Amino acid sequence: MTLIDQPPTPTTSGQLAEAAEVSSTVTVRRRTVDTVLIAAGIVVTAVLIAAGTLLTWGSNFAGDYVHDELSAQNIQFPDAATLEEDNPALVGYADAVVDTGGEAEAYAAYIDGHLAATADGATYADLGGPEREARAALEAAQAEGADGATIAELQAAYDEVSGQRNSLFKGETLRGLLMSTDRAASHP
Numbered sequence: 449m450t451l452i453d454q455p456p457t458p459t460t461s462g463q464l465a466e467a468a469e470v471s472s473t474v475t476v477r478r479r480t481v482d483t484v485l486i487a488a489g490i491v492v493t494a495v496l497i498a499a500g501t502l503l504t505w506g507s508n509f510a511g512d513y514v515h516d517e518l519s520a521q522n523i524q525f526p527d528a529a530t531l532e533e534d535n536p537a538l539v540g541y542a543d544a545v546v547d548t549g550g551e552a553e554a555y556a557a558y559i560d561g562h563l564a565a566t567a568d569g570a571t572y573a574d575l576g577g578p579e580r581e582a583r584a585a586l587e588a589a590q591a592e593g594a595d596g597a598t599i600a601e602l603q604a605a606y607d608e609v610s611g612q613r614n615s616l617f618k619g620e621t622l623r624g625l626l627m628s629t630d631r632a633a634s635h636p
Contacts, residue, residue: 514629519547523555535561549629556626563619567612572620575613582606 525531528542538554546555567575586602594602 514549514552515547518552518629519545521546525551525555525558531558534558546626549631552626552629556623559619559623559626563616563623566615566619567609570612570616572613572616575609575616579606579609579613582609 523546525538525541525544525546526534528539531539531542535558538558541551541554544551546552582602582605586599586606589599589602
């Protein structure tokens with residue numbers, strides 16, 4: 449491809465033969481190249497501006513949505529003294545209302561500390577077997593006609609493990625939701 453401002457004008461017979469040879473090549477004027485490049489630049493600029501605008505809108509929407517949803521839940525950190533005892537790393541959040549992704553992540557850490565203390569660190573899944581065993585022992589005692597004290601003792605054991613398992617389920621669910629909220633706010 450040859451770029452020229454003006455097509456050559458043949459003046460001699462040698463140049464005439466050369467012009468005939470040149471005519472078989474594609475000639476593109478400088479002005480045409482400039483126009484194509486400028487048009488491509490304008491299109492790319494428009495696409496980038498549109499993408500930037502949409503990404504900014506999406507980010508703002510996600511941040512506002514997370515704030516609105518968390519604010520509606522009225523989740524609040526405990527006072528500084530309680531946090532100092534439970535999790536000293538969270539003292540900076542004392543009495544704060546959870547309404548941002550970062551605060552949601554911190555509150556999830558607060559919940560995690562309480563979950564670790566429930567059932568000596570056992571998980572929801574870990575307590576499935578003991579809960580079934582306690583229920584089976586209670587049902588067997590009731591079926592055999594055991595005395596009231598034995599049934600009350602077995603009922604208390606079942607209620608304890610069942611309560612711990614339910615607390616772990618609810619706590620892990622809330623913790624997971626808060627962690628998802630943090631991810632949504634941080635990475636819209």
